[in-house]
Amino acid sequence: xxxxxxxxxxxxxxxxxxxxxxxxxxxxxxxxxxxxxxxxxxxxxxxxxxxxxxxxxxxxxxxxxxxxxxxxxxxxxxxxxxxxxxxxxxxxxxxxxxxxxxxxx
Numbered sequence: 001x002x003x004x005x006x007x008x009x010x011x012x013x014x015x016x017x018x019x020x021x022x023x024x025x026x027x028x029x030x031x032x033x034x035x036x037x038x039x040x041x042x043x044x045x046x047x048x049x050x051x052x053x054x055x056x057x058x059x060x061x062x063x064x065x066x067x068x069x070x071x072x073x074x075x076x077x078x079x080x081x082x083x084x085x086x087x088x089x090x091x092x093x094x095x096x097x098x099x100x101x102x103x104x105x
Contacts, residue, residue, distance in 0.1 A: 002028035009060045016075040
């Protein structure tokens with residue numbers, strides 16, 4: 001059986017160390033969410049909160065999927081990892097493009 005680590009709507013600087021820790025712990029993969037845009041206004045209620053509110057999205061960074069995958073791919077592998085390399089680069093990318101969702105209240 002293989003397990004995949006899933007994380008979303010987290011501070012972008014946490015993703016490389018989380019991916020490294022997941023790999024070191026034996027996870028087979030790291031799930032990257034691909035929802036880049038949410039409606040600023042909607043007539044429908046959000047089905048996954050008790051009151052249908054979307055305020056939890058306010059000020060969350062949404063990183064373009066391929067940018068995040070590339071940034072994680074250039075992160076150094078944890079020591080002892082089957083894919084570790086002596087040519088590891090910086091653990092934190094210098095540039096994390098993101099969009100933040102802001103609600104109109």
